[in-house]
Amino acid sequence: MSIKLENKYRIDQILGTLSKLGYRSSIVAGGVVRDAYFNLPINDIDIYIQHPNFMDNKPATAHCHDVGMLAVFGRSDVNLLDHMHGEFFNHLFTNKTTKPSHSGVNHQNDIVEIFSAYEPGPSYNRIEYQLIFTKDKPVNFVNDNFHIGLSKAYYDGQRMRFTHDFMHDADNKLLTVMGKNMTRSQFERIKTHYLPKMRQKFPDHDVKLAPYLQRSYSLA
Numbered sequence: 001m002s003i004k005l006e007n008k009y010r011i012d013q014i015l016g017t018l019s020k021l022g023y024r025s026s027i028v029a030g031g032v033v034r035d036a037y038f039n040l041p042i043n044d045i046d047i048y049i050q051h052p053n054f055m056d057n058k059p060a061t062a063h064c065h066d067v068g069m070l071a072v073f074g075r076s077d078v079n080l081l082d083h084m085h086g087e088f089f090n091h092l093f094t095n096k097t098t099k100p101s102h103s104g105v106n107h108q109n110d111i112v113e114i115f116s117a118y119e120p121g122p123s124y125n126r127i128e129y130q131l132i133f134t135k136d137k138p139v140n141f142v143n144d145n146f147h148i149g150l151s152k153a154y155y156d157g158q159r160m161r162f163t164h165d166f167m168h169d170a171d172n173k174l175l176t177v178m179g180k181n182m183t184r185s186q187f188e189r190i191k192t193h194y195l196p197k198m199r200q201k202f203p204d205h206d207v208k209l210a211p212y213l214q215r216s217y218s219l220a
Contacts, residue, residue: 005036005155007045007127014047014129015157017071022059023049027138029154030146036160037153037170040201044128047071048138048154051112068115068131081115081131110135110145147190148198149176150205175202177219178210187217195219 005011011028018026026049032042052062061067066076115131134141139154142163146152149165162170169176175198177190195207207219 003036003160004039005160006032006042010127011045011155012157014071017074018047018049018067019157021061021067021070022055022057023052023067025050025137025139027142027154027156029138029142030151033153033155033160033162034151034166037162037166038202042127044130046130046132048132048134048141050137051133051135053112054135064113064131064133065115068117071131072117072119072129081117110141145179147177147179147182147186148194149174149178150198150202169205173202173205175199175205175207176210177207177213177217180212182213182217184217187213191219 011032015026015028018024026047028045029048030046032045035042049064049067051064052058052067059067061070065079065081068081069076072081111132111134113133117129117131118126119129136144139156142152142154149163149169152163152165154161165176165178168174175195177187177195179186199205199207209217209219
């Protein structure tokens with residue numbers, strides 16, 4: 001099976017710049033990699049970067065706005081990024097003027113800052129970049145905080161990585177809700193906001209709960 005990552009050249013540029021700046025654990029994760037597997041078009045690219053305040057060795061360029069500007073635009077002298085602190089992201093997420101994510105992510109506690117950016121060009125085919133600064137290393141963040149199995153995939157600049165949870169859902173046409181430390185509010189947010197979008201995108205996939213959630217939660 002040949003899988004083509006859309007906008008790979010541009011993604012490699014961004015991840016390469018982040019690596020040179022000292023953010024070598026950065027990845028692209030979620031929808032863009034999942035949709036590459038299913039040969040679907042993409043609307044945005046989510047780039048996960050460990051926040052410098054939580055890194056063992058803090059890079060010289062440690063202001064998140066500058067990191068994002070340099071990664072996407074190659075410059076940091078103008079403000080081209082929309083910014084939101086992680087603690088307010090749940091409000092953004094539930095605002096009716098914004099679209100919910102398809103990844104089923106527990107955003108509130110583990111994301112520090114988020115920036116959005118559009119590259120110049122016609123609005124009908126512009127790609128939106130989300131630069132998401134996390135407390136944990138990005139790969140750990142995906143494994144621990146992506147709560148739908150079919151979204152647990154990422155690209156690390158070398159190759160696309162499809163986790164066991166992803167492949168289980170893909171092979172069996174499932175959308176499995178998972179997360180061993182999931183709270184009631186997280187579950188309700190996934191059920192209300194993420195799953196309808198995922199069902200719309202993958203209408204032939206059945207929704208199920210991971211066995212360890214079935215005792216406490218219901219999709220009914």
